[in-house]
Amino acid sequence: MKIDEMGEKLSKRVNCQVSWDDYARNFYSVDSSSYTLKPSIVVFPKNELDIIKIIKFAKKYHIPATARGGGTGLVGSALGSGIIIDMKNLNKISLGTNHVKVDAGVFKGHLDKILKKQGKFIGPNPSIGPFCTVGGMIGTNASGARSLKYGSMIDNLIEVKLVNAFGNMIKLPNSQHAKQVLDIIPSNIEKVFPKVSKNSCGYRIDKIYSKTDVHKIIAGSEGTLGIIVSAKIRTYKIPKNILLCIISYKTLLEAAKDVSKINELKPSAVELVDNNIVKHIKIKIPSQTECILFVEFYDNIKQNIKQIRDITSGRIIKIETNIKKITELWGFRNSALVYSLKSITKNETMPTLIEDAVVPVKRLPLLLKILDIISKKYGLKMIVYGHAGNGNLHIRPILKRRDRHLIKKIASEFFIGVIGIGGSITGEHGDGLARSEFVKLQYGKQVYSVFKDIKNHFDPQNILNPGKIISNQSTVTKNLKI
Ligand SMILES: Cc1cc2nc3c(=O)[nH]c(=O)nc-3n(C[C@H](O)[C@H](O)[C@H](O)COP(=O)(O)OP(=O)(O)OC[C@H]3O[C@@H](n4cnc5c(N)ncnc54)[C@H](O)[C@@H]3O)c2cc1C
Structure with missing residues (x-):
């Protein structure tokens, strides 16, 4: 069906805005990932009934339908070639x-x-x-x-x-x-x-x-x-008392080894940033720091201060209990992705590909070893930050634009390494266009066939966000905008 016809037909069925002008289609062709995929039309349902009508329309004409929230996803999971359903008008809270x-x-x-x-x-x-x-x-x-x-x-x-x-x-x-x-x-x-x-x-x-x-x-x-x-x-x-400790380490490995010990104290967060991020943090940090951990505790904070001093092998460089200052300090950690982007030069690129592995916490040192091998083999710069307490590191490889053809190889080797040490290729960002083709590698044929049965139960015609999670195509580099 031609795009104009699709837009006009759907407009007649629903009681909400439907857009298919170039501005809307271009706007929704990107999210926070490295991918781009231009949809045919964008629709803004106001209620459940609109959504029901949109899906019945998509089903009748076999048009892919992809839900979209804030578009902050990092793997292209909210991108689709058919109808994008922007959910922002459904906004009640009770x-x-x-x-x-x-x-x-x-x-x-x-x-x-x-x-x-x-x-x-x-x-x-x-x-x-x-x-x-x-x-x-x-x-x-x-x-x-x-x-x-x-x-x-x-x-x-x-x-x-x-x-x-x-x-x-x-x-x-x-x-x-x-x-x-x-x-x-x-x-x-x-x-x-x-x-x-x-x-x-x-x-x-x-x-x-x-x-x-x-x-x-x-x-x-x-x-x-x-x-x-x-x-x-x-x-x-909301907890009454919060404690944030910032701990510096001379090496990433030293910090990674410390995380399991710190976890025994039941912190609310243990976050890691490497020296690419550290250099942007506006607090006094000892020279030779290669990595810092943000460790947060709730409620028993006096006891926690003593415990963390006893247990850590790093150097505690800040102890903060003032909520306003804690929020400011977390701002540095939460800006890690923005700071990472500052490390890229004109001829380089940082695709959102291998950026979300999670492993058992004790195996964080092994994850770093895998990274070291891959970065040496392909001459990559690696930026590392993330949720170390969960064994979940966001790894951002920076490569020369001319080496784009290596991306699938790098991703495959990294994922094989992660799976080999008992990890998952994505801890929180999902599969999307970046990782869906590796889901079978992660779980093997038997589990993958159960996934297909699940998909078939909910969506036998493959209308809903096709190609994500269940995928028989390679999309890891196909729609990269780098
Ligand atoms: C700087 C930065 C930092 C981030 N930090 C984190 C982090 O610490 N932890 C983390 O988990 N993530 C993080 N993310 C990733 C992202 O923010 C999260 O995945 C977020 O939950 C995506 O929400 P969204 O509304 O933007 O979803 P979108 O990107 O719009 O969509 C994400 C997926 O959800 C689906 N979806 C959206 N709405 C619906 C719906 N109504 N029904 C069915 N499916 C739907 C979409 O189809 C898509 O597959 C970060 C992203 C950025 C850019």
Whole structure:
């Protein structure tokens, strides 16, 4: 169908804005990843009924439909060639005692403000801060620094309402789908999943033990199983006392080895940044520092100060308990990606490819070894930062533009290494265009075929965000805009 015809036809069916001018199509052809893919049309549903009509339209004419939140995803998972469904008009929030019911299009920044008035917050906190939406956070199974204490979205999702590929509204876990989904998943499947504290690769069937868990399948499903309309999410009390320690290390390895010991003290966050980031941080940092850890504790802070002094092999360079100053210091950590970009010269590029591996925390030194081997082999600069407490490091390889052809090789070798040490190729950002072709490598044929059955149950015509998670094409370099 021609684009004009598609736009006009859909406009007649829905009660909301539909755009297919070049400006809209170009705007939605990018997200925060290194990819670009121009959609045919963009639609802005105002309510559930609009979404149902959009999906029925997509189904009737076999047009791919991709949900979009804030577009802050880093792997191209919100990019699609057909209809982009921008969820921002679905924005209601309803507060409960220990949970919040929230529409998918609500931006985290807005939700945080509303919850703060009640002395509450949600656990997962991507470093992008206010700019991602609840739908996108569920879509990627987002986490962030404090997932060390509170887990990822999958651990905080109580209920989810979505429109499936048939244009039906379903609520999970309480629907007839719960039993059907459960029947697809072989028992003991969790045994073949990596033993890591967070994971956004494939469908998280390892977390589904009974009918009451079935909603968890949607966390990290990247819009491939349904369009999330709203969700019920756990909330927590804002802690009364917070302590932030900044610890400097002479080597990355020394810091990596320290993390397991620090984790025994049950911190709320242990975040690492390497010297590419450290040089932008405006506090006094000893020379020869190659890496620093941000270690945060809640509530028992006097005891924690003593404990961290006893346990760390690094040098504590700052101890802060003032909330305003702590927020400022976290700003340096949360700007790590921006600081990384400053390290690239004109002839270089930093694709968002191998940037989200997670391994068992004790194996962080092995992850660094893999990096060292790959960077030496291909002459790469590597920037390293991330959620060390979870064993989840964001690794940003910088390569010469002329070496673009090496990208798939580098990614494959890195992923084989990560899988070999019991890790997952993505801890929180998902598969998208960057990693979907490696999902089979991660889990093997048997698990992958269960993933296909799950997809087939929700979306047999492959309408919803096709090519993400289940993919029979190589997309790792195809739509790179570098
Ligand atoms: C600087 C920076 C720092 C970041 N830090 C972190 C971090 O610390 N931790 C972390 O986890 N992530 C991080 N991210 C990645 C990103 O912010 C998160 O993945 C975020 O959750 C994406 O939300 P979004 O609303 O922007 O989703 P989008 O990018 O719009 O979409 C992401 C995926 O979710 C799907 N989706 C969106 N809405 C719906 C819906 N209603 N129904 C079904 N599917 C939907 C999309 O189809 C897509 O597959 C960071 C990104 C940047 C740019």
